[in-house]
Amino acid sequence: MKDSLEQWLEELLEKHEGERMTDKQSRILRAAVEVFAEKGYSGAATSEIAQRAGVAEGTIFRHYRTKKDLLYSIVAPFVAKLIEPFVLRDLYPLIDNPHPTFEGFIRALLDNRIAFAEKNIKVIKILLQEVPFHPELREQFLSKVAERVLVKLSNAVYHYRKQGQIVDLPPLTMIRLVGSTLFGYLIVRFLFAPSGWDDTQEREATVQYILHGLNRKN
Amino acid sequence: MKDSLEQWLEELLEKHEGERMTDKQSRILRAAVEVFAEKGYSGAATSEIAQRAGVAEGTIFRHYRTKKDLLYSIVAPFVAKLIEPFVLRDLYPLIDNPHPTFEGFIRALLDNRIAFAEKNIKVIKILLQEVPFHPELREQFLSKVAERVLVKLSNAVYHYRKQGQIVDLPPLTMIRLVGSTLFGYLIVRFLFAPSGWDDTQEREATVQYILHGLNRKN
DNA sequence: TATAAAAATAAGTGATTACTCACTTTTTAT
DNA sequence: ATAAAAAGTGAGTAATCACTTATTTTTATA
Structure with missing residues (x-):
C-alpha cells in the first residue's frame, strides 16, 4: 500500500513539467491524500494536514492557493x-x-x-x-x-x-x-x-x- | 419527488412512539435532508439548515442534542x-x-x-x-x-x-x-x-x- | 381568562476554520 | 563569497462553526 502510494506520488512529480517538488511539498500531498480519504474534503482541516506532514500550515498555502487547489492537484x-x-x-x-x-x-x-x-x-x-x-x-x-x-x-x-x-x-x-x-x-x-x-x-x-x-x- | 419526501417524513413522524412532531420540527428534518444531500454532513452548517427551515438555530438544538443526532434521526x-x-x-x-x-x-x-x-x-x-x-x-x-x-x-x-x-x-x-x-x-x-x-x-x-x-x- | 408548561427565539459562547503576512532560513546562480 | 530568489515559518486574521442560555411567545388545561 505504502509502496504504491509512493509510486503514484513519484509519477505525479514527474508530471509537473520537469519542475521537481521539494521534500515538504510531497509530504503535504501524501498527508492530504491520507486526511481527505479519512475525513472527506469538508471534514479535513488544513491544520491537521500540515501537522501530519510535519510542516507549518503556511507552507501548504505557499504551494496551493486554496484548500480546493490542493484537492484538485x-x-x-x-x-x-x-x-x-x-x-x-x-x-x-x-x-x-x-x-x-x-x-x-x-x-x-x-x-x-x-x-x-x-x-x-x-x-x-x-x-x-x-x-x-x-x-x-x-x-x-x-x-x-x-x-x-x-x-x-x-x-x-x-x-x-x-x-x-x-x-x-x-x-x-x-x-x-x-x-x-x-x-x-x-x-x-x-x-x-x-x-x-x-x-x-x-x-x-x-x-x-x-x-x-x-x-x-x- | 416532493410527495415522496413528504410521505417518508410522515412515516417517520408516526414512528416516534405516538409523539407527534411540531410543524417546525418537521421543517427542520426536511431542510436537513436537503442540505445534507447537497453539501454532505461536514459541509452542512446548522445555521443554513435553520435558515432554510425558517427557524431559529436554537430550535434545532432543542429537538436534537447535537448535529450528529440530527443526522442519525x-x-x-x-x-x-x-x-x-x-x-x-x-x-x-x-x-x-x-x-x-x-x-x-x-x-x-x-x-x-x-x-x-x-x-x-x-x-x-x-x-x-x-x-x-x-x-x-x-x-x-x-x-x-x-x-x-x-x-x-x-x-x-x-x-x-x-x-x-x-x-x-x-x-x-x-x-x-x-x-x-x-x-x-x-x-x-x-x-x-x-x-x-x-x-x-x-x-x-x-x-x-x-x-x-x-x-x-x- | 388565568396559569403553568412547552416551544421558540436571538444574542451570544469559545473553538476552529481557511487563509495572510511579515519575517527567517535555505537554495541557487554568478 | 554574495546577492537574489525560493521555501518555510508561525503568529495573527476575520469568518464561521456547533452549541448555550436567558428571555419571550405559544399552547394546553382549568
Missing part, C-alpha cells in the same frame, strides 16, 4: 491516469488492437482495471466522495471519461457485436452492465474486503457471469 | 426501511413465499427496489456519503443489512440453485453479481440520469443479463 492527475489505458494505444493495446475474442477482451480489461484499483484505492475513495459536491470535478470527470472512454469502449463492443460474439443490445447498455459487474467486484473486494474471499474463484465467476450474460444465444 | 429509520421488505413476510412475500421461478423472483426484486430507490434518493445519497465517515452508522448498517438481508437472500438463492434453475456458484457470489447489476442500474438511472434513457428496454436488458449470467447451462 491530487484528483486531476488521477483522472488523467484513469483514462490513460483507453487512450494510449501503444501502451495498452486493449482497445485499438483488440483481442480476437470478447472473452479475451473482458479478461484483459478486468486484469487491467484491478491492477489500477489496487494501486489507487485512497484516491479513488476521495474521488467518489467528492465528485457529488464539486461541479468542476464532476464536469471534468464526465467530459473526459464519458466522452473519450465511452466512445472507445462503444467502438470495441460494437466490433464484437457485429462479429456475432455477443448479444444484440445497444453498446451503452452493455457497457453499463459489464461496468456494473466489474465495479461491484472491485467495491466488494477492496472496500468491503470480506473474510474468506477466494479471489481466483470470484474473478472466474465474474468473467463467466459477464460472458453468459451477454452471450448471443438467447 | 434521518438515517436510522431509513436503514430500518431498507431492511423491511426482507423481514416483513406478510407485506412483501418476496423472500419467504418465493416465486416458483428465479426469473419471477428477480423481476419482483427489481421492481421492489426500484420503487424504494425512487422514493428515497436523497436519503440514499446521504447514507452513501456518510457511511464511510461514521463508524456507528457503518456498524448498524452492516450488522442489520449484512446479517439479516444476506441470510435471507442466501436462503432464497440456495433454493433456486438446488432446483437447478441457476448455476452452481456460492450464494454470496451470486448475490454480489446480481446486486452489482441491480445497483449499477439504479446508479446510472437515478444519479447519472442519461438523456434518451429507454427504461423498459434497459430494465428488460438488465433482467436478461442476470438470467443468462446465472443460467445453469454453462
Whole structure:
C-alpha cells in the first residue's frame, strides 16, 4: 500500500513539467491524500494536514492557493491516469488492437482495471466522495471519461457485436452492465474486503457471469 | 419527488412512539435532508439548515442534542426501511413465499427496489456519503443489512440453485453479481440520469443479463 | 381568562476554520 | 563569497462553526 502510494506520488512529480517538488511539498500531498480519504474534503482541516506532514500550515498555502487547489492537484492527475489505458494505444493495446475474442477482451480489461484499483484505492475513495459536491470535478470527470472512454469502449463492443460474439443490445447498455459487474467486484473486494474471499474463484465467476450474460444465444 | 419526501417524513413522524412532531420540527428534518444531500454532513452548517427551515438555530438544538443526532434521526429509520421488505413476510412475500421461478423472483426484486430507490434518493445519497465517515452508522448498517438481508437472500438463492434453475456458484457470489447489476442500474438511472434513457428496454436488458449470467447451462 | 408548561427565539459562547503576512532560513546562480 | 530568489515559518486574521442560555411567545388545561 505504502509502496504504491509512493509510486503514484513519484509519477505525479514527474508530471509537473520537469519542475521537481521539494521534500515538504510531497509530504503535504501524501498527508492530504491520507486526511481527505479519512475525513472527506469538508471534514479535513488544513491544520491537521500540515501537522501530519510535519510542516507549518503556511507552507501548504505557499504551494496551493486554496484548500480546493490542493484537492484538485491530487484528483486531476488521477483522472488523467484513469483514462490513460483507453487512450494510449501503444501502451495498452486493449482497445485499438483488440483481442480476437470478447472473452479475451473482458479478461484483459478486468486484469487491467484491478491492477489500477489496487494501486489507487485512497484516491479513488476521495474521488467518489467528492465528485457529488464539486461541479468542476464532476464536469471534468464526465467530459473526459464519458466522452473519450465511452466512445472507445462503444467502438470495441460494437466490433464484437457485429462479429456475432455477443448479444444484440445497444453498446451503452452493455457497457453499463459489464461496468456494473466489474465495479461491484472491485467495491466488494477492496472496500468491503470480506473474510474468506477466494479471489481466483470470484474473478472466474465474474468473467463467466459477464460472458453468459451477454452471450448471443438467447 | 416532493410527495415522496413528504410521505417518508410522515412515516417517520408516526414512528416516534405516538409523539407527534411540531410543524417546525418537521421543517427542520426536511431542510436537513436537503442540505445534507447537497453539501454532505461536514459541509452542512446548522445555521443554513435553520435558515432554510425558517427557524431559529436554537430550535434545532432543542429537538436534537447535537448535529450528529440530527443526522442519525434521518438515517436510522431509513436503514430500518431498507431492511423491511426482507423481514416483513406478510407485506412483501418476496423472500419467504418465493416465486416458483428465479426469473419471477428477480423481476419482483427489481421492481421492489426500484420503487424504494425512487422514493428515497436523497436519503440514499446521504447514507452513501456518510457511511464511510461514521463508524456507528457503518456498524448498524452492516450488522442489520449484512446479517439479516444476506441470510435471507442466501436462503432464497440456495433454493433456486438446488432446483437447478441457476448455476452452481456460492450464494454470496451470486448475490454480489446480481446486486452489482441491480445497483449499477439504479446508479446510472437515478444519479447519472442519461438523456434518451429507454427504461423498459434497459430494465428488460438488465433482467436478461442476470438470467443468462446465472443460467445453469454453462 | 388565568396559569403553568412547552416551544421558540436571538444574542451570544469559545473553538476552529481557511487563509495572510511579515519575517527567517535555505537554495541557487554568478 | 554574495546577492537574489525560493521555501518555510508561525503568529495573527476575520469568518464561521456547533452549541448555550436567558428571555419571550405559544399552547394546553382549568
